[in-house]
Amino acid sequence: MASWQEYLAQNRERFIEELLEFLRIPSISSLPEHADDVQEAAEWVAERMLQAGIEGVRILPTEGHPVVYGDWLHAPGKPTILIYGHFDTQPVDPLELWTHPPFEPVIQNGRVYARGASDDKGNMLIPILAVEALLQTEGKLPVNVKFFFEGQEEIGSPHLPPFVAANRELLACDMVVSSDGGQWSEDQPALSVAFRGLCALQIDVVGARRDLHSGSYGGAVQNPIHALVRILDSMRSPDGKILVDGFYDDVVFTEEDRRLIAQVPFDEAEFKAELGVTELFGEPGYSTLERIWARPTLEVNGIWGGFQGEGVKTVLPNQAHAKITCRLVANQQPARIRELIAAHIKQHTPPGVKVNVHPFASAADPYRMPVDHPGNQAARAVHLQLYGKEPYYVRSGGTIPVCSLFLQHLGAYTVNFAFGLKDEQAHAPNEFFRLSSFDRGQQAYCLLLHQLATVDSAD
Numbered sequence: 001m002a003s004w005q006e007y008l009a010q011n012r013e014r015f016i017e018e019l020l021e022f023l024r025i026p027s028i029s030s031l032p033e034h035a036d037d038v039q040e041a042a043e044w045v046a047e048r049m050l051q052a053g054i055e056g057v058r059i060l061p062t063e064g065h066p067v068v069y070g071d072w073l074h075a076p077g078k079p080t081i082l083i084y085g086h087f088d089t090q091p092v093d094p095l096e097l098w099t100h101p102p103f104e105p106v107i108q109n110g111r112v113y114a115r116g117a118s119d120d121k122g123n124m125l126i127p128i129l130a131v132e133a134l135l136q137t138e139g140k141l142p143v144n145v146k147f148f149f150e151g152q153e154e155i156g157s158p159h160l161p162p163f164v165a166a167n168r169e170l171l172a173c174d175m176v177v178s179s180d181g182g183q184w185s186e187d188q189p190a191l192s193v194a195f196r197g198l199c200a201l202q203i204d205v206v207g208a209r210r211d212l213h214s215g216s217y218g219g220a221v222q223n224p225i226h227a228l229v230r231i232l233d234s235m236r237s238p239d240g241k242i243l244v245d246g247f248y249d250d251v252v253f254t255e256e257d258r259r260l261i262a263q264v265p266f267d268e269a270e271f272k273a274e275l276g277v278t279e280l281f282g283e284p285g286y287s288t289l290e291r292i293w294a295r296p297t298l299e300v301n302g303i304w305g306g307f308q309g310e311g312v313k314t315v316l317p318n319q320a321h322a323k324i325t326c327r328l329v330a331n332q333q334p335a336r337i338r339e340l341i342a343a344h345i346k347q348h349t350p351p352g353v354k355v356n357v358h359p360f361a362s363a364a365d366p367y368r369m370p371v372d373h374p375g376n377q378a379a380r381a382v383h384l385q386l387y388g389k390e391p392y393y394v395r396s397g398g399t400i401p402v403c404s405l406f407l408q409h410l411g412a413y414t415v416n417f418a419f420g421l422k423d424e425q426a427h428a429p430n431e432f433f434r435l436s437s438f439d440r441g442q443q444a445y446c447l448l449l450h451q452l453a454t455v456d457s458a459d
């Protein structure tokens with residue numbers, strides 16, 4: 001019988017043809033007129049999973065776009081791995097910047113150009129092909145595998161939380177492996193170990209009953225814009241430390257975090273040049289990467305009030321407003337941070353105005369996994385074998401809510417194991433995926449599933 005390596009090599013052309021077929025489905029999740037295409041992509045994925053020998057394949061409805069589930073559960077005593085990915089894509093505009101139509105994939109110089117090629121169709125097809133190769137050559141998988149693919153990632157997965165909460169049994173696993181994401185570079189692997197969370201609120205400051213003439217009333221009544229400026233200024237020191245009482249209390253930042261972040265190369269001069277700023281600014285005592293990856297923020301995103309027209313208006317406005325978001329790190333909690341900020345505002349409100357703090361529902365928990373999680377150890381071993389290098393342990397300053405979601409409802413950490421690269425124009429015109437990554441990813445998943453067989457199962 002052929003080895004899985006031989007099987008992958010022998011079926012390479014067919015796998016590429018199948019990727020092109022998958023990419024021809026314009027499964028744009030944000031546009032209602034493409035809802036049928038998202039459904040078609042779900043059906044394509046389900047069909048392809050069946051073909052690979054995956055069992056229990058089904059398309060399950062959510063309040064929005066469907067999810068696709070399938071499993072192979074014949075490795076008693078071995079861990080259960082839930083493989084995650086998404087089959088929806090971003091929209092394509094501006095269309096005129098595409099060299100080829102976004103849903104008519106072409107291969108040039110070893111790259112497949114199409115919307116969704118890297119994010120995430122190329123990446124999510126990889127584990128299906130790897131599982132097929134193992135089943136066809138070894139007759140079984142080294143671990144239990146569940147697949148969970150969604151069709152609404154690019155719109156923020158609004159219907160995923162209730163779905164995951166209601167399907168805990170179906171999705172129960174020892175760990176999640178996400179096929180959505182990428183590596184540091186073509187020759188440098190990386191493992192993502194933390195993402196920041198988010199909370200948001202609006203401050204409304206109200207003074208007099210109505211706008212006032214600054215000649216008749218100016219000097220006698222508090223100006224809400226000045227009051228707002230004082231409140232905002234009280235939240236951060238001039239050198240960038242957040243002054244809200246208790247804000248940093250739950251932040252976890254260790255010497256080990258510092259050591260791992262310091263191993264990731266970062267060119268500060270290039271960073272400044274690209275942004276067009278002469279100086280960087282942030283919390284004292286931390287490097288730029290630490291500030292972006294491992295420290296929380298409080299930023300005013302918008303501020304408005306009073307007269308905005310041309311020329312002069314001698315008005316004493318009666319309202320002023322600001323919007324604030326915070327990027328959070330483990331173990332800060334969005335609701336707690338909003339409370340602390342509200343208390344701070346109350347304490348720092350100047351006399352003569354009323355302040356309303358309006359929290360926004362959009363919030364995300366920060367995510368942080370142990371660097372030495374068994375899944376990371378297995379992934380590291382595969383990276384060492386394929387790249388001949390230790391992975392960087394990286395983070396993202398942004399939010400990947402699905403990792404917190406799985407942790408919350410399934411009690412499982414997510415190992416990020418995908419092969420996109422930063423220059424592949426995800427979300428932009430001329431998105432592409434390297435066929436070399438497509439090949440390497442298939443080998444990597446075969447190796448990973450074998451490696452994971454040595455991990456203790458929870459049951």
Ligand SMILES: [Zn+2]
Pocket residue numbers: 086119120153180181
């Ligand atoms: Zn994605």
